[in-house]
Amino acid sequence: MSTAAPGWYAEPDNPAMLRWFDGVQWTEHRQPAMVGGPFPPARPSRSPAATVLLVVGCVVAAVVAVGVLAAIAIPVFLNERHKAAVDDLRSLSCAEVGAEAVTFSRQNVKPDEIPLAAADAMVLVTDARAALRLPQTGEVLVMRCSGTATWADQTTTALQVDLYTNSAGDHLYALDWRE
Incomplete structure (x- = not known):
């Protein structure tokens, strides 16, 4: 007499198949065996x-x-910013330096000073643009231009404009005039 409970059991001759045992005898009911059961x-x-x-x-x-x-x-960004600042400075003409000097003079004039109204016939005197590198500290001369200054009171003088730059690539001006 068998003590096995009714259920599906692996067939001894074919483990890929299950066969139903009814608790007394094997039936003809068969089904494929599921590897790992019906659930993962x-x-x-x-x-x-x-x-x-x-x-x-x-x-x-x-x-x-x-x-x-x-x-x-960060180094790539700083290098590109450096190159852009240097390229900007290298592309300036003395006419542009004169125009920027006029703007600089108007923005930075003291109450007892007469602002620069125009800078004409500007020519290059000193050019350091070819070997220009932004300095780590301080300022470096980019170029020096000279020409004729017309002041807001309509007087004219000789004008010299020095363009400097710093580590940030800022345009910094020094104006010198002679009456």
Whole structure:
């Protein structure tokens, strides 16, 4: 007499098939065996410590990735900014330097001074543009132009405009005139 409970059991001759045992005898009912059963195996759950480690690891990886990108991007950005500033300074003409000097004079005139109204016939006297590099500190001469100044009171004088730049690529002017 059998003590096996009724149910599906693997066939000894063909483990890919299941056969029904009714508790007394084997029946002719067969079906394919499912590997792992009808449901996928349950994933073991993570412990809270493992979850915390996973999150911390992801955060550290993200910070490292941002740091690497910044280490690459910042020097490239600064170099491009440097090149753009130098290219801007190299492309200036003395006529443009004179026009900027007029604007500079109007914006920086003291109450007891007469602003520059026009800078005409500006010609290049000193040119340091070919070897120009933005300085780490201080200022460096870019070019010197001379011409004729017309002041707001309609007087005219000889004019010399020195264009300097600093590490940021700013245009800085020094004006010198003789009556």
